[in-house]
Amino acid sequence: MNRDSLITLKKISKRYGSREVLSNISLSLRQGECIMIRGSNGSGKSTLLKIVAGLIPFTAGERQLAHAKLVIGYAPDHLARLRMTSTEYLTHMGRLSRMPKEQLQTRIEQLHAFFNLEQSKSLKMTHFSKGMLQKVNLMQATLHDPELLVLDEPLSGLDKESVQHLLSSLQQIKAAGTSILAAVHDTLLASELGGTTFWIKQGRLENSNMQAAALHSSQLSSVAAAQKSVEKGAVFELLLELSEQQLQHLTHLFPEVVWSKERHGLMTAIVLQKDYYSLMSEMVQQKIEMISLQRKEVAK
Numbered sequence: 001m002n003r004d005s006l007i008t009l010k011k012i013s014k015r016y017g018s019r020e021v022l023s024n025i026s027l028s029l030r031q032g033e034c035i036m037i038r039g040s041n042g043s044g045k046s047t048l049l050k051i052v053a054g055l056i057p058f059t060a061g062e063r064q065l066a067h068a069k070l071v072i073g074y075a076p077d078h079l080a081r082l083r084m085t086s087t088e089y090l091t092h093m094g095r096l097s098r099m100p101k102e103q104l105q106t107r108i109e110q111l112h113a114f115f116n117l118e119q120s121k122s123l124k125m126t127h128f129s130k131g132m133l134q135k136v137n138l139m140q141a142t143l144h145d146p147e148l149l150v151l152d153e154p155l156s157g158l159d160k161e162s163v164q165h166l167l168s169s170l171q172q173i174k175a176a177g178t179s180i181l182a183a184v185h186d187t188l189l190a191s192e193l194g195g196t197t198f199w200i201k202q203g204r205l206e207n208s209n210m211q212a213a214a215l216h217s218s219q220l221s222s223v224a225a226a227q228k229s230v231e232k233g234a235v236f237e238l239l240l241e242l243s244e245q246q247l248q249h250l251t252h253l254f255p256e257v258v259w260s261k262e263r264h265g266l267m268t269a270i271v272l273q274k275d276y277y278s279l280m281s282e283m284v285q286q287k288i289e290m291i292s293l294q295r296k297e298v299a300k
Contacts, residue, residue, distance in 0.1 A: 087119055
């Protein structure tokens, strides 16, 4: 194990019965480093995160920690709407780990202030929005000031305001030296936090640079699938001039749009009919220049 690494996985495999979910995974994460894990639904992202967090056993391989008392915080992909206030829930989580009472109360107050969530004595989590629930989810993950924070789709399904606030919070957490490992479905979190992106494909871990060629093939397949998914409709092919920040913004808002790079820094977008008007409206607001537009009818 590299002495600078907080955690190292060596040739990890995971099976559920006869099905191999992860195969020969090796990964090392250093202090202050960010690693993003991408992959299709069911590819094994969540399984890998749970293995890193020490929540489930693995079938083969080795998991090494920098030291026996390494603190790892884990935020699952969603938190249930419990019949408790956020303070009651966090108090319960702190007591489970035998956190001293006064220290726990102070930490809960700090986290409510940090994540900008009112510490209500009456509002139950059953009435929380998804953004509020995700704040509590991150609060419980950071309750013990972890050295490594493991996040499963932390921005999924959140509105713009919640996304921006959580991004700002995670940037501050990273700046304080916390390592972050996150499963994500788009490039937004990676672009804001930096670090390295890996893909899980057929149970194996690949660096994002190795994935580039496969991604082009995947984009072509996605276009064909998009065309088949629309009956008596159309797809639209747009040639756009936009910044990297604008591309990341649109990718987050419209995950079904297929993007490909063209010459001179231009981008082609293949858009389903159902997303077309919303995308055009967003482009106007973002002042994105459209070079050309083609409508392509889809046969039934």
